[in-house]
Amino acid sequence: MSTETGRSRRDLRRELHRHPEPAWCEFYTTARVVEECRRIGVDELHVGPDAIDAGARMAVPDEDTLAEWYERALADGADEAVLAQLRGGHTGAIAVLERGDGPTVGLRVDIDALQIREADTDDHRPADEGFRSDHEGYMHACGHDGHTTIGLGVLEAVADSDFQGTLKVVFQPAEERVGGGRAVAESGHLDDVDYLYAVHLGLDHPSGEVVAGIDDFLAVSHVLAEFEGESAHAGAHPEQGRNAVQAMAAAIQNLYAIPRHEDGATRVNAGRAGGGTATNIVPEEAFVEGEVRGETTELMHYMKDHAERVIQSAAEMHDCEVTLSTEGQAPSARSDQPLVDAFAAEAADVDGVDRVVERDALGGSEDATYLMKRVQEHGGLACYVCVGTDHPGGHHTPTFDVDEESLAVGIDALTRSIQRVAAQRP
């Protein structure tokens, strides 16, 4: 890899870092990805609505939010023709290289950012070196700017190589809300993929370390319950109210009390809740936005079924209506051994790698699992790898940053692994 290439990768990552966009608002990012893919030269490019099953999107923000980010992207100089394709929150892209006979290999990277205000102190490199977030209150605090850069880097490296087969690089939106994985999976684009890699930077592994197989994804579902009752003056006519805050409280108490399960770990959290307008008004509206998780997809569904029943009954108990919606979801998944072996073998030879961990647990959730499951259900193999990077602050904190040297490590290790599995059909 030439220094030139290294510099341009760093520049690209920093440009993306300056333009963090939340779920389904990755207008600028998608437009830039498309531009880069065209520069590299690909055989097919599925953009926005062509890359996803739009009806399967979850956690799509409201029209006003979508319009606001669209305008920002336009103002920041994103390609107007591409943007037009993405209208209404249809972001993301899939780039395809067709290089003759051979297996179809997939690589999935995610592209969205978080609603976190980035640190602005001098010891935070993006602030110090001038590539801190342009969008105050939003930040690439989980490294997806790096992931996007790696995805483009692998695409370019494979394009320049003697790779035989088909490569599909997926630039997936809305991972942070576990809202995009299903839409990509249900697009069908991965149904012919034989081997799928997904990649994440960091995860508390330092620069120089890689993990060949990440497992123990907790299946997760985000649920929004909106209670509607009827307001009344709490002093004068308490009996005329139908109290949505009482329904909310009964729901919360009983959500946490869903029975534990012998088959493994379960989780539940009423992460956000609220309701009411004034001390003297019986609350008409309230909500709970929470999540359930399970060590397996079945356990997550066990929790979800119970949660929905608890919420419905809490509403009925206080004579309220409730609307339930799934705001995000992801199954659990497991990395397949042959792909783990291939990555471990290749990564060991990559410059800058000094330790290869075979497997490690995530213990959190990720909607790459939708893509992994889809591939596995169609007879393919899937594997989620981690490329260590020194990160000063933890993931999802204002001082998160990546060691830019790790970008090359990720690109090289993945490019080699993709070539290896395409060549020898593990």
Added chain:
Amino acid sequence: MSTETGRSRRDLRRELHRHPEPAWCEFYTTARVVEECRRIGVDELHVGPDAIDAGARMAVPDEDTLAEWYERALADGADEAVLAQLRGGHTGAIAVLERGDGPTVGLRVDIDALQIREADTDDHRPADEGFRSDHEGYMHACGHDGHTTIGLGVLEAVADSDFQGTLKVVFQPAEERVGGGRAVAESGHLDDVDYLYAVHLGLDHPSGEVVAGIDDFLAVSHVLAEFEGESAHAGAHPEQGRNAVQAMAAAIQNLYAIPRHEDGATRVNAGRAGGGTATNIVPEEAFVEGEVRGETTELMHYMKDHAERVIQSAAEMHDCEVTLSTEGQAPSARSDQPLVDAFAAEAADVDGVDRVVERDALGGSEDATYLMKRVQEHGGLACYVCVGTDHPGGHHTPTFDVDEESLAVGIDALTRSIQRVAAQRP
């Protein structure tokens, strides 16, 4: 009144005091009432199933309990032929005197006792003078032995007078469980009553004082909720259970939280609750036995509707079934002024009365209200009076007793009032 009569009344009251019988088990008491009515000579006598609408009874005990008290009555020498009519918990009687043209006047007394162990110390007169309860654990702790005696005394006094019209004396079972009033009301026997009096001794009024109109009966309903879930080993298979104790707890918490009502006082109490069998078993069964009250019948129904919805939803919330039953009920009622006036006027002239209170509040519940409402709905008037009596212990306590001098006061005041209203149609 001759001393002879006074003595026999005292003897009768003491005999009844020795034979306290709970709701729908007043076999001995009913048989003795029938015997006395026959001695007095009445024109009609409706006994047991003929005095009540059997299907409208509430709080009927199980067959074993009924059979046990039936056997006790038999063993205590009650008339076997009368008992045979009462089988299956069909107790109570209505005695009718027909004395030519004139209004139909009713008098209601209640005849049942409580599950309380009577005091056995020397300062408790029934213990000291040998008429303490023969049925250990049961006691006439609310004066219904006196009420029954008054009912028979009035019947005899009116029979011996120049009264013109019809008198119906109701000996009502199961007042303590508010389980008998509805069955008498729905028998229809009171539908032609023009003026109805009901009477209670004591109520914290001393000997010498009477109250001409008792009001502010809280309407009440007793509700039994029986939850059924599914048991499971709590350590090995917690998810296989459907937890009736969780349903019970959710119900209790939310029952007390039914909104207050602008129209007046409401009450709720989960007076008894329980469930489960062992620490390591997810509870399959649980129950709540409680009550709701309201300052008006409407307020009671407001509470009852809410309570039933809370209980149903709590069951659903924990995937349990629930069976709801009404174990007792009584509306609220108000004493009509003309009857209050009549009683006040006559009572003032009765020997032993030194103070007449026009009206006072009960603040509790009583199912005489079913009878009062029935009469009022058919165009008649109704009034609930109180005859003060020095009672050493409070109502429903082991040291309750009545001043036997009050029996004559009650008989005289009621007899005079009945004659007055029959004569002048207030």
Added chain:
Amino acid sequence: MSTETGRSRRDLRRELHRHPEPAWCEFYTTARVVEECRRIGVDELHVGPDAIDAGARMAVPDEDTLAEWYERALADGADEAVLAQLRGGHTGAIAVLERGDGPTVGLRVDIDALQIREADTDDHRPADEGFRSDHEGYMHACGHDGHTTIGLGVLEAVADSDFQGTLKVVFQPAEERVGGGRAVAESGHLDDVDYLYAVHLGLDHPSGEVVAGIDDFLAVSHVLAEFEGESAHAGAHPEQGRNAVQAMAAAIQNLYAIPRHEDGATRVNAGRAGGGTATNIVPEEAFVEGEVRGETTELMHYMKDHAERVIQSAAEMHDCEVTLSTEGQAPSARSDQPLVDAFAAEAADVDGVDRVVERDALGGSEDATYLMKRVQEHGGLACYVCVGTDHPGGHHTPTFDVDEESLAVGIDALTRSIQRVAAQRP
């Protein structure tokens, strides 16, 4: 009353209507009141911190809010010297007329507005005639603009009369949050008042009707509970969290379940509640902002004591801390008969009054009760009167408005009543 006076009153009321200010932000209003008092000519004028006990204020907004409204008042042309006295939310004023020997009579009016967006349709007179709120989102939707005008009108009328004695007109801030009454009461300015009137427009009484004695103020207390726990990742480390939302839910459920009280009506409402930041984070913070009420001050304190214990225990139950603050409070009170009689007698002769109601119930809360209690405790008499006014929308709704003809009715009836009680010492 000259037409001239009538027009200037209307203009003043409309000017105040255009400048609605919330609790403790009545900077413009106070400055205008001061200006008017000076024009009328008073003997003493207590402004801002001199009119209140600053430490007894409740529901004071944060510094930023105070500063923002201060700047608005300045921009709107309020007297800079007066404003300087009010800094930091020390609003309100007390004007004193000393007219020789005689009783001290007080009149209390309130001056604050509500956070409601005023209607802007043509059928809403303030919109149609150009005096709709200048402060979008805030509105005089309870008539305090009229009350302030009446207070100044009475001051001027009494000043121009042969009144003998002392008159104190209180312009009280922060009534809508029941946050200002205590601060005025504890200032001590009313301790020598012999007769106190307070006045309200409307209350569903039409133009032409007055009520001489308003009663049945529910005592009220506004409570804010802020729970603090500890956040944690809900999937990875659920046990590391201390869940403020669980504490909040347990508090809400049990607040509504505080036992009812035999002595009279009680109320409780968790009017606003909320907490948490994200679905996957165990919530660190949550709050409940609610109120308790009682038919008497004692009943309110019964509810408040229970509420505080419930909230404290709910916090402990989930290992959280909680900070409790009283955001507003008012006792109950009763209008004294001699003042009711005086107002009834005088109002009957006022032009435009066609019906005098002796007494009516408020059924809500008002912190004039603090002033009434203070006067009564110091041996004086107090009375709360209502001047009916046709109001198209209900109190606290966007279409509320007053019939400006009622202003003169209120001024005349109060002026005459004040003169009467000063003259004859009722």
Added chain:
Amino acid sequence: MSTETGRSRRDLRRELHRHPEPAWCEFYTTARVVEECRRIGVDELHVGPDAIDAGARMAVPDEDTLAEWYERALADGADEAVLAQLRGGHTGAIAVLERGDGPTVGLRVDIDALQIREADTDDHRPADEGFRSDHEGYMHACGHDGHTTIGLGVLEAVADSDFQGTLKVVFQPAEERVGGGRAVAESGHLDDVDYLYAVHLGLDHPSGEVVAGIDDFLAVSHVLAEFEGESAHAGAHPEQGRNAVQAMAAAIQNLYAIPRHEDGATRVNAGRAGGGTATNIVPEEAFVEGEVRGETTELMHYMKDHAERVIQSAAEMHDCEVTLSTEGQAPSARSDQPLVDAFAAEAADVDGVDRVVERDALGGSEDATYLMKRVQEHGGLACYVCVGTDHPGGHHTPTFDVDEESLAVGIDALTRSIQRVAAQRP
């Protein structure tokens, strides 16, 4: 083993089966064990209070229950002198054989029975062959009659062998309530034990199968919470009550809602709960009897700490007092590999064994873990083995029975294992 021995073992097991005794009431059983130990001839015999730390007993029944079972044992002909030592619920025994130099080996068996009514149909062998429980309502439904027989059989077999070292056979009371293990462990008798075996029959393993190492004991603690409030008439004086049933309900709801833990499985169950006396009385007393479990002892304590805080806070919330007591407890434990290996090796050669499972999970709780931990903490090794037996009904059901052929299998396998570990110090 002679047929003679086999027959007498079967007779002994059947005699014990006819005399099931619950926790700390094993008077007859202990007396018979002592008698048998004396017949066999032991070097030391610790009986009752000498075998346990009396202050460390848990789940000891009340005096009346202890006295009743003491009298039954006396009536059934148990040795009066031995019984006198056991008074007050000090049951159990430890028999010691000293056979020269060599390691100290321990064997623990449990001796108590369950409160279950034994089946009385012909297809239940104990009923058919005349050794069904003499104590109606109590039953050896978990095979402890067999365990006791095995303990005595091993004692006799080792006594008759050339074993070198010390053997301690522990006959432990109160396992079914996890109430006895701690008392034996804290007696100190096991502190010098180098190798400890514990044994259980059945556990769903058929005759012919043995398990060399049972693991995954869930640590458990049984907690009894007794709430005390104050009664009041629910209609007349609801505010005078302090409602123990409300405290109970709040505790139950929040007990189930203790946060899950990342380190492994946890459990909680409010297995029994109840309170109150009558529908119209605010409940004065209530209780929750429940349990918490954890995959590790630490997890159990995490749950227990939370449970205790929840219960205390629920009591405070409703102004009640609460008394908390630990009614039984057991840590988790793991079988040591060397003892697993030794048992697996020897059992394979035992007559009647056709399958040796190396390890299996219990998934429930057992207080042998107290003894295992104690030995392991003092540097020894411990192992829990299972001897399969065809059991017609499940453990803790009325039709449970053991295949008596398994007794010899257990005795032989354990005797050989004890000799092996004594000989070669694994």
